[in-house]
Structures are given as structure tokens and as C-alpha cells.
Amino acid sequence: DIVMTQTPLSLSVTPGQPASMSCKSSQSLLHSDGKTYLYWYLQKPGQSPQLLIYEVSSRFSGVPDRFSGSGSGTDFTLKISRVEAEDVGVYYCMQGIHPPFTFGPGTKVDIK
Amino acid sequence: QLQLQESGPGLVKPSETLSLTCTVSGGSISSSSYYWGWIRQPPGKGLEWIGNIYYSGSTYYNPSLRSRVTISVDTSKNQFSLKLSSVTAADTAVYYCASYCTNAVCYSYYFDYWGQGTLVTVSS
Numbered sequence: 001d002i003v004m005t006q007t008p009l010s011l012s013v014t015p016g017q018p019a020s021m022s023c024k025s026s027q028s029l030l031h032s033d034g035k036t037y038l039y040w041y042l043q044k045p046g047q048s049p050q051l052l053i054y055e056v057s058s059r060f061s062g063v064p065d066r067f068s069g070s071g072s073g074t075d076f077t078l079k080i081s082r083v084e085a086e087d088v089g090v091y092y093c094m095q096g097i098h099p100p101f102t103f104g105p106g107t108k109v110d111i112k
Numbered sequence: 113q114l115q116l117q118e119s120g121p122g123l124v125k126p127s128e129t130l131s132l133t134c135t136v137s138g139g140s141i142s143s144s145s146y147y148w149g150w151i152r153q154p155p156g157k158g159l160e161w162i163g164n165i166y167y168s169g170s171t172y173y174n175p176s177l178r179s180r181v182t183i184s185v186d187t188s189k190n191q192f193s194l195k196l197s198s199v200t201a202a203d204t205a206v207y208y209c210a211s212y213c214t215n216a217v218c219y220s221y222y223f224d225y226w227g228q229g230t231l232v233t234v235s236s
Binding site for chain 2: 039100
């Protein structure tokens with residue numbers, strides 16, 4: 001199975017300030033079709049996960065442009081340009097190149 | 113926009129079979145553009161993918177659960193279901209159903225819509 005790791009595991013951010021978190025996979029997520037199947041999900045408190053980013057850097061419908069993803073191969077980053085109060089929750093990266101699909105342990109973001 | 117809703121018993125006894133159903137609205141479960149999946153989350157822990165099913169009945173499961181899992185689809189009711197046998201306390205979790213959009217419509221593959229989740233507790 002592909003192991004996903006995330007750092008940091010928790011992050012406390014001042015509103016209006018940027019935030020960044022990292023995700024690493026134990027194998028390359030670059031598929032033979034040329035796409036890299038790395039996703040970012042946000043699970044707000046008491047809610048189900050919601051898709052933010054797919055294929056490393058594509059924002060899902062309705063996701064604010066303050067969220068951006070980058071990376072390649074095995075190393076990926078999610079950045080929030082200006083954190084808002086509604087961004088609190090746990091951010092999970094997930095790989096979709098090879099079943100079993102696996103998730104990272106999550107980065108918990110809260111507001112200072 | 114698709115909407116998914118899980119239903120089923122919230123309490124299951126050890127060694128018995130957990131059974132959940134996901135009802136899909138806002139679209140057809142027979143769409144060739146989607147797979148349908150189950151993911152679970154033990155209390156206070158991370159996410160674990162259980163398996164996916166296509167409307168034709170084709171499935172793929174997490175090898176860690178394959179011996180105990182069955183996912184099925186009922187196109188007449190626009191539902192798909194999860195059965196997990198021989199449960200133990202380790203199977204206590206919030207179980208989510210989700211739609212897995214495929215290349216045909218999303219030009220990629222991802223879980224796009226999730227149900228609200230249902231907590232299943234395994235206890236005698």
C-alpha cells in the first residue's frame with residue numbers, strides 16, 4: 001500500500017495570515033496517463049470531508065482561490081494564502097493512483 | 113448535485129454483520145460516469161477507504177478488509193450497500209458513502225460528494 005505522511009500534524013494560524021502544509025507519498029503518484037492523482041480534502045468539525053483540490057493543483061468547483069496545491073512525484077504542498085475562520089478543520093491528502101486508496105493522518109488547523 | 117445518505121443500525125454486536133445502505137439522489141446510480149464508494153473513520157482517527165462499486169456490480173475492495181466486505185448495488189432503488197462481517201470493536205467508526213467521479217464526466221477521478229456519515233458502534 002502507498003503510505004501517505006503529512007506535516008505538521010497541527011497548525012495554529014492567525015486570521016489573514018498564510019498557512020502551508022506538506023504531504024509525502026511512499027511512491028510516485030504520477031500515472032502513466034500523465035496525471036498525478038493526489039487530492040486534498042478538508043473535514044470541518046462535525047462534517048464529512050469535502051474535496052478541495054484534485055490532481056495536485058486543480059481546485060474543485062466552488063473552492064476559493066485562496067487554496068492552492070503544488071508538487072510532483074512524491075512531495076506535495078497545500079497553501080492557504082489568507083486563512084479565514086471557516087478554514088478550521090483537518091486537512092487530509094489522499095492518493096488515488098493505486099487501490100487501496102490511502103489517506104494521510106491529517107493536519108489539524110485552528111485559529112489563534 | 114449528487115446527494116448521498118447513509119442508513120442502517122447504529123449498534124452491532126461483536127461477530128455479527130454490519131449492514132449499511134446509501135441512497136443516492138440528484139442523479140442516477142446507473143450513470144456510467146460514477147463509481148460509488150464506502151470510507152470509514154474510527155472516532156478521533158483518520159480515514160480508511162473500504163471499497164468501490166460500479167453500477168454493473170464490478171467491485172474493488174481494500175485488501176485489508178476484502179475477506180469480510182461485500183458491496184452491492186440496487187439500481188432499481190438508486191442505492192448501494194455495505195456488508196461487513198465478523199465485526200469487532202475495531203470496526204466502530206463513522207461510515208461514509210461517497211460518489212467517485214470518473215474521467216467520463218470529470219476528466220479525472222475523485223470522490224466528489226460524501227454523505228453526512230453514520231456512526232456504527234460494535235458492542236454487546
